[in-house]
Amino acid sequence: MALQDYIFRIQRNTTTQGGGVESHWEDFPIQAEPNTTVLTLLDGIKGHRDGTLVFRQSCRSAICGSCAMWISGRTRLACKTHVGKVANAEGVVEIAPQRNQPVLKDLAIDIRPFFERVRGVTPYLLDGPDRATEVTSTAYDQVNHVTQCILCGCCYSECTMAEVNPAFVGPAALAKAFRFVADPREGRKGERLQALGEPHAIWSCTRCALCVDVCPKEVAPMEAIVKLRTRAVAGGVTDSPGARHALAFHDDIRRSGQLNEFTLMMRTLGIWGSLMETGMALHLAKKGKIPSPFPHGVEGVEELRRMYDHLEQFPINVETKAKEAVPE
């Protein structure tokens, strides 16, 4: 393949005495074949052009997770990213450190806060009353995709909730939590679900699916969060606005077929919460936007009730299963 001209536009960062970060962008024109990895080219820059450039790397095989960085609009592993796929029409590749995490120098971030979150979900099996004595051959259908996680932090860097709420546990740690809730050998599933139902955890995920799209190992953290929510509700962990909001949907659909935006707020937040929200109601009312408390029912709503009742009586398991975990 022929050599192409690229410009690596790299964010250079230096921490200052006062704890801030000074940033500027520096351009490095380079020639490379389009299928060269960004990591190889960064190595070239560090080796031949500017030895002071700081970034993390180790295995070069998408298994250690060290070289996750922000490359042309998304957080990716530099070792798994071909330059031709991320250059814009002018050949520019923008490279910056991961988002949502403290920057140490240039492209290197402080990984401690991320790992503290993972540690926070107790990432090992605990003995206890919920431990199954039998492990069936299908037990890992739920666990496999999550065990692929290499803790690179790509998902956390893109997480839209972590960006506005540093207390949010985040996609990687929640996926890890699911790995233990779903493991038949785990003895404290109920306790874990109770803890995960607390604020800034499973119910704070925006469901934006960015974590699913950026994960280099197909862990699909958001799917793990969805499954944690399902297990929490099924296990009776419903005392939170997020859980009550989710539960309101099936009541409404069963009753009238339509979601009732009027009572949704009431049920999610409770009476006191809704009174606190009168600001929003008044604000919407300014434009005549108060939803009707009596939305029109849909035709055949009794069919929905029959479907619901049938499934309550004869439940079916529709959970997606992870693909067999095989090395790449």
Added chain:
Amino acid sequence: MSLEFAYYPGCAAQQIQREADWAARAVCQDLGIVLHAMPRASCCGAVSLRETKPAFALAVAARILSEAEAMHRDLVTICNTCLQTLTHANHRFQAEPELLEQVNRVLHNAGVRPYGATIKPRHLLWVVTEQVDGQLLRDKITRPLRGLRVAAFHGCHGLRPAEIYEREETEVHHLDRLIRIMGGTPVSYRGQDRCCGFHVMLSDKREVHTMAANNCLDAKGAGAQVMVTPCTLCDMVMGSVQEMAEKTVQQAIQLPEMNFAQLLGLTMGISADRLGIARLHIDPGPALATVGL
């Protein structure tokens, strides 16, 4: 070729964001797109039903898709979350025949026509940019935007997860294309393909307000005069709630926001009344006046 669809506007377009429904109907009428009502269609359950009752959620989706299938039409919607919910279910029904069979047994038991997994949920935006004759569309745009700088806010659920959508559906930025066809200048900004936060608006209010403010301020910083979205839920957060976000972050934003069908309708010369422009919280009048609209 006539374009006819089973029309599934979604709950928000029938309640708080009714203007998006009005605009979609008005625009379709002028573009010769026939929208057939779906009187039996229920709420899709959005992201929540799949969490609390996963099997019921699939059955509800199958019942909606089955109604469109019985009409021999693809389903078209103006809500990204409805699009994602129905596409996700459809993707599974097409990939997992056994699952479809199980769900169809539930439908059959309840007296509902089983779903054959033959139709495709579409977004009205894709229909306008991909299926409507390009010349017809350009001819209908009698009041072009004359370079108005428009920020497209794409919304998560029409883009992700990539595995349930066909590549061209998410990779082509339909909204940017439409802005160019309307004579506007698409504005590129950081938040354009990020999240409005709608689905946690009630449980994590401060965070959602911050997200909305960040996205709008990004767009405004990049020079946007108006923001459009293809989703009634994004409309609610970025438009209807924007002034509440201003209070939370204690910063003025005042970026007029509207549904793409409303801006398209204006460029097609449809009256502001029919498009529900007066229902917008932030008056787009001054911005539109700069280009004679």
